Amino acid sequence: MDENEVQNEESLTQLCQRLGAPEVQARTMARQLLKRSEQIAQERGIMRVEAMDHLLRLLISGSQGINPLDLPPEKG
Secondary structure (H helix, E strand, O other): OOOHHHHHHHHHHHHHEEEEEEEOHHHHHHHHHHHHHHHHHHHHHHHHHHHHHHHHHHHHHHHOOOOOOOOOOOOO
8 A cells, every 4th residue: 555545544434533433444345445536437447536436425424414315215
């Protein structure tokens, strides 16, 4: 992992912690966000930053209890 990737992981970890995740969980979430953004970028042929923007919008919406996809709430 290069210096930029380490810095990105640290920044994402801090964001996840500010959204309420404990440190260990926040670090795991940060790594998953980085990995998934790369996957989405490759799948959709978009820039990684665009994929990360999409994921972060979902993360923040979800942390606020907002359904960002206009899906009906799950029952149960």
